Amino acid sequence: MTVKEKTRGRPRGATSQLSAQAIMKMSKSLMREEGKIPSIRKLARCLNVDAMAIYYYFSNKNALLEAITTSLIQEVYQPEAGDLKAREHWKNELSQLCTSYLSLLSHYPGLLETFLSMDTISPAEVFVTRFNIVIEPLNLDSESAKNGLDLLVDYLHGYALALSCNGKDCNGKNSQSTLNMEMIKGPLALYCVALENIMSTSR
Numbered sequence: 001m002t003v004k005e006k007t008r009g010r011p012r013g014a015t016s017q018l019s020a021q022a023i024m025k026m027s028k029s030l031m032r033e034e035g036k037i038p039s040i041r042k043l044a045r046c047l048n049v050d051a052m053a054i055y056y057y058f059s060n061k062n063a064l065l066e067a068i069t070t071s072l073i074q075e076v077y078q079p080e081a082g083d084l085k086a087r088e089h090w091k092n093e094l095s096q097l098c099t100s101y102l103s104l105l106s107h108y109p110g111l112l113e114t115f116l117s118m119d120t121i122s123p124a125e126v127f128v129t130r131f132n133i134v135i136e137p138l139n140l141d142s143e144s145a146k147n148g149l150d151l152l153v154d155y156l157h158g159y160a161l162a163l164s165c166n167g168k169d170c171n172g173k174n175s176q177s178t179l180n181m182e183m184i185k186g187p188l189a190l191y192c193v194a195l196e197n198i199m200s201t202s203r
Contacts, residue, residue: 018049018053018056020057020058020067023043023047023054023057023058023064024067026046026047027068028068028108030042030043031068031111032107032108034110035108036114037061037064037065037068039061040055040061040064062120065114065118066120066122069111069114069115070122070123070126072104072111072123073104073127075100076097076100076101076104076126076130077099077100077101079093079097079130079133079134080133081136090134090137090138091188091189091192093134094131094134094192095184095188097130097131097134098152098156098184098188099184101156102156102159102181103181105163106160106163106164112161112164116157127153131149131152135148138199140199148195148198152191155187155191159179159184163179
């Protein structure tokens with residue numbers, strides 16, 4: 001999280017109760033309601049502070065954006081490195097990781113678009129680390145692991161976009177087609193078979 005160095009005096013008056021955590025909490029709340037990162041001006045208005053008070057904690061909007069998205073991605077399911085259960089049930093761990101990620105994206109409309117438009121890789125690194133923990137028992141080579149990650153992430157992002165227009169067709173009209181989290185189980189099972197085949201052929 002990129003937080004600005006506190007080179008000036010602490011904000012006074014109405015901002016005395018302000019903190020990086022309070023700013024983050026309000027930012028997440030507004031993002032969940034509006035589907036986008038709030039402007040510094042709106043954020044300051046909701047917190048009842050001057051906009052410059054926000055810059056005391058975050059050097060610019062990009063710094064705030066990185067902090068928010070990295071904090072949000074930390075909410076995704078965390079497998080335990082070296083845990084026996086994870087090693088014996090990596091498929092279940094992968095399912096929990098994927099459904100947790102999709103759930104996060106569905107709870108925060110616009111978060112996926114924000115991820116894809118960012119220059120920083122901090123949020124992505126969190127998911128990558130957790131994915132690597134899950135597939136560790138497979139002992140895949142680095143290229144296979146990367147290909148597996150790329151395929152999975154592309155699929156999850158496509159699924160998230162489809163969920164966001166659930167019940168609507170490409171023109172925004174009502175459609176009989178609906179998706180839910182349960183429907184990801186079949187494709188994930190097929191994906192796991194592919195990973196196991198890679199594991200068996202690499203030995």
